[in-house]
Amino acid sequence: MRYVDLHAHMVSRTTDDYVQMALTGCVAVTEPAFWAGWDRSSADGFEDYFRHLTDFEPKRAAQYGIRHFAWLCLNPKEGEDRQLAREVLSRIPRYLQSPTVLGIGEIGLNRVTRNEIATFRDHVDLALEHDQLIHIHTPHLEDKYKGTRTIVDILTEYDRIDPSRVMIDHAEEHTLPIILENGFWTGLTLYPQTKVSPERAIDMFERWGTERICVASACDWGPSLPDAVPHFALAMRRRGHAADVIDRIVYHNPIAFLGQSPKFSVEPAPRDAASAAAVPRAEADAKSSAGVAA
Amino acid sequence: MQPGAIPSPKTGRELVDEYFIENRTRLLEIAAFLDRLDRTDPSLVDRDFRVRAFREALRLLDADRSGSGEPQTRVERIQHLLSDPTTEPLEKLDMKSARGAYDRWQLGVA
Numbered sequence: 001m002r003y004v005d006l007h008a009h010m011v012s013r014t015t016d017d018y019v020q021m022a023l024t025g026c027v028a029v030t031e032p033a034f035w036a037g038w039d040r041s042s043a044d045g046f047e048d049y050f051r052h053l054t055d056f057e058p059k060r061a062a063q064y065g066i067r068h069f070a071w072l073c074l075n076p077k078e079g080e081d082r083q084l085a086r087e088v089l090s091r092i093p094r095y096l097q098s099p100t101v102l103g104i105g106e107i108g109l110n111r112v113t114r115n116e117i118a119t120f121r122d123h124v125d126l127a128l129e130h131d132q133l134i135h136i137h138t139p140h141l142e143d144k145y146k147g148t149r150t151i152v153d154i155l156t157e158y159d160r161i162d163p164s165r166v167m168i169d170h171a172e173e174h175t176l177p178i179i180l181e182n183g184f185w186t187g188l189t190l191y192p193q194t195k196v197s198p199e200r201a202i203d204m205f206e207r208w209g210t211e212r213i214c215v216a217s218a219c220d221w222g223p224s225l226p227d228a229v230p231h232f233a234l235a236m237r238r239r240g241h242a243a244d245v246i247d248r249i250v251y252h253n254p255i256a257f258l259g260q261s262p263k264f265s266v267e268p269a270p271r272d273a274a275s276a277a278a279v280p281r282a283e284a285d286a287k288s289s290a291g292v293a294a
Numbered sequence: 295m296q297p298g299a300i301p302s303p304k305t306g307r308e309l310v311d312e313y314f315i316e317n318r319t320r321l322l323e324i325a326a327f328l329d330r331l332d333r334t335d336p337s338l339v340d341r342d343f344r345v346r347a348f349r350e351a352l353r354l355l356d357a358d359r360s361g362s363g364e365p366q367t368r369v370e371r372i373q374h375l376l377s378d379p380t381t382e383p384l385e386k387l388d389m390k391s392a393r394g395a396y397d398r399w400q401l402g403v404a
Contacts (some may be wrong), residue, residue: 080387113383113387114386142395143392144373145374146381150383174374203369205300206302209296211298240304241300241303245300
């Protein structure tokens, strides 16, 4: 099989995970900027993270024949701090020039506060200003319905937003219809406890079809599986679904969404070329050491 | 059925043949969880909104949808039971992570 994992936080994963993904047919991953599990102390911390996403990870992935792309933002879990958000957002535009940055994400909401909403709107404005694709995180658990509803209401206020260029991720049974009915793409994240199991994801495809729906692992520093997408494919086969349907969901659908960026490709990158045009750090001593343990 | 929906390739009987055992296991896990709570503190259902929500959700599991005119599936009804139904944003961040259920009974956590 072959697949694209549209949502994987590879900075939190080991090289062995890249190996496992390559062995199971992964040809490309896209990595949204997210919360580290703790709050970063400054905009400089975010800038180091953006360098990690645009320089180190593409090279690490390329060693296993996997293309790596990124989305940049200040994530919703840290969106309450408006001053920090404004400072981080001011630094994002120059990273948008990187050949592996596809857009702004994963923006969105966490607890649906007024400040989170203001930070979300700032990110949407930034994406529109720079004609970027948008990747959106919806809150988890009891906050998902309210957060998704709020996000969709905000986005539909914008005349300039083309919903086919927006992915509203982490959908579940009660939020998927709201997203699809408004023309957006959506994602089902195959996360063992707090998101969607392969079996429930299959149920949603059986009910809603395959158009504008992707699956992804959302693997990160929590309990999660870097090979969740092939596990989903296995569950699809067990359920009796045809190979072409599985291929449409795990390969063609993410390519259809991501391919709206001219930067996206599933062709293997040369191992040493992935960062050739990455945005350089101002300091002269910023040499990457991909593949070399500290 | 929605336009574009994919019919299940398996018949009802085949779904039971394939998935009964693993779902039987899940059923027993839930029963054992409730028994465990009963052994330690049977009053939790009146003092902890998460336990109350869990018990309410179990009632929805057994509700027959066919012929009732109910448009939502069991999983959708449980998702909504567990969800925050309000629409107003919070004035400021109260906590970083969600708890899994909305305290519609104002019980708090035991």
